[in-house]
Amino acid sequence: MPKPIFISFEGPEGAGKTSVLEALISELKTKLGDDLVTTREPGGNPISEAIRAILQPEEDNGMDKRTEALLYTAARRQHLVENIKPALDQNKIVISDRYVDSSLAYQGGGRGLGIDNIWEINQFAIDGLLPDMTIYLDVPVEIGLARVNENRQGKIDRLDKESISFHQKVRETYLKLQSEFSDRIKIVDATQPLNKVIDDTRILINQILEDKS
Ligand SMILES: Nc1ncnc2c1ncn2[C@@H]1O[C@H](COP(=O)(O)OP(=O)(O)OP(=O)(O)O)[C@@H](O)[C@H]1O
Numbered sequence: 001m002p003k004p005i006f007i008s009f010e011g012p013e014g015a016g017k018t019s020v021l022e023a024l025i026s027e028l029k030t031k032l033g034d035d036l037v038t039t040r041e042p043g044g045n046p047i048s049e050a051i052r053a054i055l056q057p058e059e060d061n062g063m064d065k066r067t068e069a070l071l072y073t074a075a076r077r078q079h080l081v082e083n084i085k086p087a088l089d090q091n092k093i094v095i096s097d098r099y100v101d102s103s104l105a106y107q108g109g110g111r112g113l114g115i116d117n118i119w120e121i122n123q124f125a126i127d128g129l130l131p132d133m134t135i136y137l138d139v140p141v142e143i144g145l146a147r148v149n150e151n152r153q154g155k156i157d158r159l160d161k162e163s164i165s166f167h168q169k170v171r172e173t174y175l176k177l178q179s180e181f182s183d184r185i186k187i188v189d190a191t192q193p194l195n196k197v198i199d200d201t202r203i204l205i206n207q208i209l210e211d212k213s
């Protein structure tokens, strides 16, 4: 019987999370079958997906930044209760595209609400449940946004359109969190060619699967 393992993926816009996850999840499915559960934030269930639709319209909808922080946190609570916790209770391996560090970086850093304030509201939501490992794909803002603008063809949302300084604060906060919680948050250089980013990420996942087996 496998042990429960919770892995989250993080990164600023255009870091390559989607590309890396697509590549590795098909490999991991072959290896782990139904023991692997993949999910994303905001989302994963009807309530959290409905909150996602409010949070991520293509145009600015005038949302207050504290409202935004609370909605991401509410979506996370439902995600934890409905998706993450039940899967971990069944000893599954859960991989989530984004989790609490996104709120710390985007709302705490990017929006300037403060890491401590965002941590506090999230504690109420996550009740101490942190990932066993967080894989942070790091890319300078200019490179990430250029990738998004070049390649996304019309699928640019409200946060992609924020100022460079917003995205810089997001990245700086991720780097601060990574250095503070380096036991949990592992950094991958996402400026490398995609195959190399995938290889580095695969090594980290295999390592935790081995450590926990
Ligand atoms: N290492 C890489 N080198 C060059 N291009 C890359 C690399 N990784 C991803 N890309 C390209 O950058 C674009 C954005 O990648 P992707 O959608 O995987 O990023 P993301 O982190 O999921 O972005 P977001 O979180 O903003 O949705 C895609 O067109 C992808 O092909």
Ligand SMILES: Cc1cn([C@H]2C[C@H](O)[C@@H](COP(=O)(O)O)O2)c(=O)[nH]c1=O
Pocket: 013, 041, 042, 072, 073, 098, 099, 100, 102, 103, 104, 106, 107, 159, 160
């Ligand atoms: C969970 C979470 C997400 N965000 C932002 C970050 C991204 O701009 C979008 C999610 O888009 P993705 O391409 O699907 O990764 O939402 C946030 O600001 N705060 C959060 O807690």
